[in-house]
Amino acid sequence: MTPPDDTTPPEAAAADLVGIGFGPSNAALAIAFEETAPHTAGEPRSRMAFFERQPAFGWHRGMLIEGATMQVSFLKDLATMRNPMSRYTFMQYLKTKDRVAEFINSKTLFPLRVEFHDYLDWVARQFDPVVTYGAEVVALRPVTVDGVVAHLDVEARVTGDDGEHTVVRRARNVAVGTGLTPRMPDGIQESRRVWHSSRLMDRAATIGDAPRRLVVIGAGQSAAEATDYLHRTFPTAEVHSVFSRYGYSVADDSPFVNGIFDPKAVGAFYGAAPEVKRQLLGYHENTNYSVVDLELAESLYRTSYQERVLGQQRLWIRNMSRVVAAAEHADGVRVTVKELATGTSEVIEADAVVCATGYAPSDPLPLLQDVVGECKRDDEGRLVLGRDYRVATSDAVRCGIYVHGAGSEHSHGLAAGLLSNTAVRSGEIVDSILSVLAR
Ligand SMILES: Cc1cc2nc3c(=O)[nH]c(=O)nc-3n(C[C@H](O)[C@H](O)[C@H](O)COP(=O)(O)OP(=O)(O)OC[C@H]3O[C@@H](n4cnc5c(N)ncnc54)[C@H](O)[C@@H]3O)c2cc1C
Structure with missing residues (x-):
């Protein structure tokens, strides 16, 4: 002191x-x-x-x-x-x-x-x-x-x-x-074209009307919302949603589980041993972390499927993948995406990257x-x-x-x-x- x-x-x-x-x-x-x-x-x-x-x-x-x-x-x-x-x-x-x-x-x-x-x-x-x-x-x-x-x-x-x-x-x-x-992915810094999702609305307004390609990193609610928002806002842009899961997981807001947010659950949690606390946080993290509302997940799926049917794919779900580098240059960002199952990498030339990484x-x-x-x-x-x-x-x-x-x-x-x-x-x-x- x-x-x-x-x-x-x-x-x-x-x-x-x-x-x-x-x-x-x-x-x-x-x-x-x-x-x-x-x-x-x-x-x-x-x-x-x-x-x-x-x-x-x-x-x-x-x-x-x-x-x-x-x-x-x-x-x-x-x-x-x-x-x-x-x-x-x-x-x-x-x-x-x-x-x-x-x-x-x-x-x-x-x-x-x-x-x-x-x-x-x-x-x-x-x-x-x-x-x-x-x-x-x-x-x-x-x-x-x-x-x-x-x-x-x-x-x-x-x-x-x-x-x-x-x-x-x-x-x-x-x-x-x-x-x-806001938390950025390891090794990636915020810049003019690389934003954390917390600044989505302000920054999206700065990239002009017709970006060609946008990348969203993350699989939680903010990532799904950002993907949906960019896809709706820029009707000619490809939107690539990159995450390491197989698919968007859905938030559990069922009534018994929702009780974990009740005032009396706070007392029970507070009094529990550290090991029990860890278990409870693990069991129920899917109420809040890295999960998406069912309705939004279904809507993104419908959009992606419909585009496939029409042969006009703009929404790309790059699951089991990780962005390992995002290098900004004068005209955009060179995003390196590694596919986790095969270990192969691909480069996406994007106009902007949104890090919805929590x-x-x-x-x-x-x-x-x-x-x-x-x-x-x-x-x-x-x-x-x-x-x-x-x-x-x-x-x-x-x-x-x-x-x-x-x-x-x-x-x-x-x-x-x-x-x-x-x-x-x-x-x-x-x-x-x-x-x-x-x-
Ligand atoms: C996009 C988004 C949507 C969400 N939606 C929901 C929802 O629907 N339901 C829900 O329950 N939760 C939601 N949350 C969770 C969210 O954490 C809470 O809703 C809520 O914001 C928590 O309030 P808070 O006051 O603790 O923190 P915050 O809302 O983060 O407010 C903290 C404030 O402290 C200020 N501050 C920080 N450091 C300093 C400093 N040194 N000096 C002065 N000021 C400082 C910040 O500017 C900020 O205004 C959402 C979170 C996000 C990111």
């Missing part, structure tokens, strides 16, 4: 809660804090602050593909499962948009992704006074009082119209909700480096989290550090990185914060 430092001037009195990132996880936390914190210590809103590095609210904007739907029921919004009476539910959003009846008539639990984004944005706007956008948190500095870390100074680099400056906010509790970081949880350790020596870690070096998502620390740390979202999957299970349990989890974290503040 670095030496005590209580000299950094906080820009306001210590907040009860400072959140890093303002995606769905911390937005749900803001709601839970506002709805639960007692007003005796002042307006809950005046006691919380959030920093978000994007210039405005955005939920996976690069994948807001027209027609793509949510993979979770709208009832698993930011509030309903914790507090169905909340003013921040999806139903309240529909009411303000005058679409309740029409949504019901659509007979679905799974709204369009663009609609859910609009809902999240509607929530986020209501919290504008407590969120600083364009603000990347770069450090958490311990503030020591009477020999213990009582506060953390959350240091953010803020980029605005007037350039860059640093903001520091002192916190009694910090909630790390930094989500996911995400890793954003690592909270670099942010915590000034206190990490006081944080408990497991055998694999990961932070040990309590059931309440609080980082286990030595007695030298009194302030709360909470890690939720994808960064807590190892301890809390598959729901951690998804929306399913966000509302309930936020309530649990707020209860923990309030019980510590009340001591």
Whole structure:
């Protein structure tokens, strides 16, 4: 731990809660804090602050593909499962948009992704006074009082119209909700024509109207969506979908299995031995990882088959194959595809390559480096989290550090990185914060 430092001037009195990132996880936390914190210590809103590095609210904007739907029921919004009476539910959003009846008539639990984004944005706007956008948190500095870390100074680099400056906010509790970081395939870097799927929509708009050949790497939902999107958007382009599986595997969202995302499953998972946790993650990874919605897989199959019948193949499924090199040159990308069964390689001259190769949880350790020596870690070096998502620390740390979202999957299970349990989890974290503040 670095030496005590209580000299950094906080820009306001210590907040009860400072959140890093303002995606769905911390937005749900803001709601839970506002709805639960007692007003005796002042307006809950005046006691919380959030920093978000994007210039405005955005939920996976690069994948807001027209027609793509949510993979979770709208009832698993930011509030309903914790507090169905909340003013921040999806139903309240529909009411303000005058679409309740029409949504019901659509007979679905799974709204369009663009609609859910609009809902999240509607929530986020209501919290504008407590969120600083364009603000990347770069450090958490311990503030020591009477020999213990009582506060953390959350240091953010803020980029605005007037350039860059640093903001520091002192916190009694910090909630790390930094989500996911795009993962590129080994040996392949992002470039002008090689993109991660998280930037699909923006980058696809830059390649002109008539690309000849496009390559998508990956076999998960994002890969299938990118393949479908490029095929529809560029009606003269060949789209080559390259993956090492035999075929797209389908996501298991059957009711018994879906229970793994229920709040009570989180408790069961948390209490299980490490070996059982590993088994459960293995058994049920096909609920979320490298799997595709059945409807989309069937639709791609139909397209590919129909093109074969007509002798006009544009969609090429290159299964049991791996992209081993992608070399960008002035006019395109030379993509080397190795067929795994035969070991032979083929070169595809592509206009662009989309790497739909998934995400890793954003690592909270670099942010915590000034206190990490006081944080408990497991055998694999990961932070040990309590059931309440609080980082286990030595007695030298009194302030709360909470890690939720994808960064807590190892301890809390598959729901951690998804929306399913966000509302309930936020309530649990707020209860923990309030019980510590009340001591
Ligand atoms: C294309 C796509 C579709 C998905 N669809 C679904 C779905 O239908 N259902 C479902 O349950 N899940 C879905 N997911 C999973 C997804 O992880 C969750 O929906 C959700 O985004 C998790 O919210 P979060 O707040 O934890 O993380 P994020 O949404 O990733 O938000 C984290 C935020 O933190 C910010 N941030 C990161 N580091 C810093 C820093 N140092 N300083 C300041 N800000 C920072 C980021 O800019 C980001 O806005 C999808 C994921 C993807 C990629």
